[in-house]
Amino acid sequence: xxxxxxxxxxxxxxxxxxxxxxxxxxxxxxxxxxxxxxxxxxxxxxxxxxxxxxxxxxxxxxxxxxxxxxxxxxxxxxxxxxxxxxxxxxxxxxxxxxxxxxxxxxxxxxxxxxxxxxxxxxxxxxxxxxxxxxxxxxxxxxxxxxxxxxxxxxxxxxxxxxxxxxxxxxxxxxxxxxxxxxxxxxxxxxxxxxxxxxxxxxxxxxxxxxxxxxxxxxxxxxxxxxxxxxxxxxxxxxxxxxxxxxxxxxxxxxxxxxxxxxxxxxxxxxxxxxxxxxxxxxxxxxxxxxxxxxxxxxxxxxxxxxxxxxxxxxxxxxxxxxxxxxxxxxxxxxxxxxxxxxxxxxxxxxxxxxxxxxxxxxxxxxxxxxxxxxxxxxxxxxxxxxxxxxxxxxxxxxxxxxxxxxxxxxxxxxxxxxxxxxxxxxxxxxxxxxxxxxxxxxxxxxxxxxxxxxxxxxxxxxxxxxxxxxxxx
Amino acid sequence: xxxxxxxxxxxxxxxxxxxxxxxxxxxxxxxxxxxxxxxxxxxxxxxxxxxxxxxxxxxxxxxxxxxxxxxxxxxxxxxxxxxxxxxxxxxxxxxxxxxxxxxxxxxxxxxxxxxxxxxxxxxxxxxxxxxxxxxxxxxxxxxxxxxxxxxxxxxxxxxxxxxxxxxxxxxxxxxxxxxxxxxxxxxxxxxxxxxxxxxxxxxxxxxxxxxxxxxxxxxxxxxxxxxxxxxxxxxxxxxxxxxxxxxxxxxxxxxxxxxxxxxxxxxxxxxxxxxxxxxxxxxxxxxxxxxxxxxxxxxxxxxxxxxxxxxxxxxxxxxxxxxxxxxxxxx
Numbered sequence: 189x190x191x192x193x194x195x196x197x198x199x200x201x202x203x204x205x206x207x208x209x210x211x212x213x214x215x216x217x218x219x220x221x222x223x224x225x226x227x228x229x230x231x232x233x234x235x236x237x238x239x240x241x242x243x244x245x246x247x248x249x250x251x252x253x254x255x256x257x258x259x260x261x262x263x264x265x266x267x268x269x270x271x272x273x274x275x276x277x278x279x280x281x282x283x284x285x286x287x288x289x290x291x292x293x294x295x296x297x298x299x300x301x302x303x304x305x306x307x308x309x310x311x312x313x314x315x316x317x318x319x320x321x322x323x324x325x326x327x328x329x330x331x332x333x334x335x336x337x338x339x340x341x342x343x344x345x346x347x348x349x350x351x352x353x354x355x356x357x358x359x360x361x362x363x364x365x366x367x368x369x370x371x372x373x374x375x376x377x378x379x380x381x382x383x384x385x386x387x388x389x390x391x392x393x394x395x396x397x398x399x400x401x402x403x404x405x406x407x408x409x410x411x412x413x414x415x416x417x418x419x420x421x422x423x424x425x426x427x428x429x430x431x432x433x434x435x436x437x438x439x440x441x442x443x444x445x446x447x448x449x450x451x452x453x454x455x456x457x458x459x460x461x462x463x464x465x466x467x468x469x470x471x472x473x474x475x476x477x478x479x480x481x482x483x484x485x486x487x488x489x490x491x492x493x494x495x496x497x498x499x500x501x502x503x504x505x506x507x508x509x510x511x512x513x514x515x516x517x518x519x520x521x522x523x524x525x526x527x528x529x530x531x532x533x534x535x536x537x538x539x540x541x542x543x544x545x546x547x548x549x550x551x552x553x554x555x556x557x558x559x560x561x562x563x564x565x566x567x568x569x570x571x572x573x574x575x576x577x578x579x580x581x582x583x584x585x586x587x588x589x590x591x592x593x594x595x596x597x598x599x600x601x602x603x604x605x606x607x608x609x610x611x612x613x614x615x616x617x618x619x620x621x622x623x624x625x626x627x628x629x630x631x632x633x634x635x636x637x638x639x640x641x642x643x644x645x646x647x648x649x650x651x652x653x654x655x656x657x658x659x660x661x
Numbered sequence: 662x663x664x665x666x667x668x669x670x671x672x673x674x675x676x677x678x679x680x681x682x683x684x685x686x687x688x689x690x691x692x693x694x695x696x697x698x699x700x701x702x703x704x705x706x707x708x709x710x711x712x713x714x715x716x717x718x719x720x721x722x723x724x725x726x727x728x729x730x731x732x733x734x735x736x737x738x739x740x741x742x743x744x745x746x747x748x749x750x751x752x753x754x755x756x757x758x759x760x761x762x763x764x765x766x767x768x769x770x771x772x773x774x775x776x777x778x779x780x781x782x783x784x785x786x787x788x789x790x791x792x793x794x795x796x797x798x799x800x801x802x803x804x805x806x807x808x809x810x811x812x813x814x815x816x817x818x819x820x821x822x823x824x825x826x827x828x829x830x831x832x833x834x835x836x837x838x839x840x841x842x843x844x845x846x847x848x849x850x851x852x853x854x855x856x857x858x859x860x861x862x863x864x865x866x867x868x869x870x871x872x873x874x875x876x877x878x879x880x881x882x883x884x885x886x887x888x889x890x891x892x893x894x895x896x897x898x899x900x901x902x903x904x905x906x907x908x909x910x911x912x913x914x915x916x917x918x919x920x921x922x923x924x925x926x927x928x929x930x931x932x933x934x935x936x937x938x939x940x941x942x943x944x945x946x947x948x949x950x951x952x953x954x955x956x957x958x959x960x961x962x963x964x965x966x967x968x969x970x971x972x973x974x975x976x977x978x979x980x981x982x983x984x985x986x987x988x989x990x991x992x
Contacts (some may be wrong), residue, residue: 374950399950
């Protein structure tokens with residue numbers, strides 16, 4: 189089987205029109221026999237075949253203008269039985285929006301047949317438009333499937349919604365796919381090295397993920413997956429870092445973590461103008477309510493005071509969004525949700541602050557479960573990459589270590605850190621009466637670039653207020 | 662060791678370089694339009710005729726093709742000519758000699774004839790000399806294999822590039838930006854030959870790389886200073902030699918800063934800046950944190966009117982704005 193193609197009848201000829209077919213399917217032709225008359229836009233020229241054979245079918249109909257190299261007819265070997273009813277080169281019923289220059293191939297002819305697509309653009313468009321390339325008739329040289337062919341085929345095969353960007357911003361080419369922000373090559377490389385999923389990084393300019401955004405994301409995960417022990421499996425889509433040393437001994441691990449903490453904390457104190465606020469919260473009502481709840485709960489689900497404090501912090505954070513987010517490149521970037529980082533100290537030293545995602549939408553019981561789960565897995569070294577990635581505000585509770593208050597160092601690029609001290613019983617005056625009450629010291633370390641003490645003060649007052657009405661938590 | 666510093670200008674430094682070459686090597690002579698009695702159209706050779714005589718400081722007829730051709734012949738014949746062409750615009754009359762003969766002869770003769778020729782010419786705009794005297798075509802010459810293209814932008818390079826160029830067995834074109842002749846400053850009294858192989862970091866920085874050469878080095882350094890005021894640390898690379906390009910230096914810088922702005926007084930399309938941008942993309946793609954920016958001359962014949970000429974040329978504000986774009990910021 190050989191192809192009879194549109195010849196180039198002059199150096200400047202790019203396309204030609206079939207004016208007349210001089211053969212019909214079933215005809216036996218010999219090398220040198222004229223097959224068709226072709227208009228080169230300068231002259232009508234008879235075009236001969238260079239091969240012997242039997243005309244199997246005529247692919248291009250009279251009047252069609254096609255590029256040089258397009259298959260015009262197929263020739264079969266001489267002696268082979270002429271194919272039964274060869275498809276007429278008449279217009280096919282299949283509607284195509286573009287001027288149908290080439291009769292569409294019979295689907296039967298293409299099955300079991302690899303589509304000819306060399307153009308990455310055509311492949312990408314096919315993917316975007318949900319077009320099956322095997323079903324597309326190519327009009328390019330040698331039946332090559334072009335972008336136009338793919339786009340012409342698209343209406344017949346409606347795209348699957350998931351593959352089409354819903355409402356790509358006008359400024360970004362629709363081809364960017366799924367409306368995801370673009371990532372610079374360096375940012376992509378850096379993300380791989382740091383074990384960050386670039387798709388999960390929020391670009392500070394809303395359009396392009398740059399190296400600074402990746403660094404911010406990596407730092408937001410206080411013990412980056414690449415360096416710190418927690419997730420034995422890197423986040424999905426992030427191959428294991430190549431540059432980072434793979435610590436084997438626990439000592440190395442602890443040292444790496446120490447270095448990470450050192451770097452972060454030094455940066456925090458160097459860059460962030462901290463301000464500190466303190467208030468003492470009376471937990472009488474909160475703890476009474478908690479005991480009441482616990483009476484009806486199985487032991488495994490019982491609440492601890494920290495759950496109430498976390499819950500109150502989450503709600504207050506949602507009400508004071510200025511404290512929830514990041515300071516990046518001289519501007520505050522609000523967090524995409526309330527993701528509370530919970531500082532967990534690890535056995536053998538070091539600490540991590542994985543996130544409880546959307547903590548403001550959990551009930552107290554769910555908060556308790558999330559906290560218990562997180563602490564257990566953090567200490568077992570089984571945190572997930574996503575948990576490490578994006579706390580928007582961190583809470584530290586050194587109360588269980590017996591301290592009364594903690595003035596924390598903010599995790600950059602976050603802008604606030606809330607600390608809870610030990611619950612202690614102290615003489616406390618309420619409405620002029622002195623009593624012994626359970627109290628905790630609530631502290632806030634906040635970035636003065638992002639907020640002022642006024643905002644911080646209201647935030648602490650909100651937490652206090654919420655803890656006075658535990659039934660509403 | 663602190664060398665004694667002396668005050669000089671770019672023009673005087675060039676003259677001293679020619680004087681030194683004439684003294685050191687009797688094969689060296691200077692040839693060009695008005696280089697003798699008039700002292701050179703830009704005053705570079707003033708006084709040399711008196712010191713070295715008409716055999717070695719030769720005024721030529723107004724025919725670039727003829728005197729560049731004569732220079733090629735002299736070089737093949739064993740002399741070391743320095744040919745001065747008044748401006749790069751006029752050098753086009755000698756383009757056939759430069760490209761088809763000077764750049765090709767070594768190859769065409771199977772290595773029998775080297776052409777150790779130095780051609781100096783003035784390039785660039787900014788002096789209201791209009792479209793026939795102001796263009797920056799050094800990028801065109803940098804396209805031609807067989808030539809070495811150098812662009813002294815500092816007093817040291819004005820003083821030191823000529824001798825090294827004369828030592829080169831192949832033709833070297835020296836482009837002197839017209840705005841630099843009056844550049845004044847101090848150089849070491851014993852300043853001498855410099856290498857023609859390496860680009861130079863004129864100002865170190867970490868946030869982005871400004872790549873430039875010749876007449877735009879000054880404005881680029883000004884832009885870097887202004888950026889520093891905005892907290893942006895820009896590294897400035899002076900290419901010095903446009904062919905062959907010293908890839909290691911500017912790519913090393915871009916690999917470190919992840920952002921590049923190319924400042925070139927040539928036109929943008931099909932230009933040296935395009936070549937640099939392509940090489941950065943080819944060799945440092947995975948280190949780029951922003952698309953490469955180019956600050957070039959508007960694609961018009963250089964206007965005569967002062968305000969239009971200024972508007973057409975790369976200015977400090979354009980460089981600063983491009984730098985901010987690479988950082989993803991509004992200036």
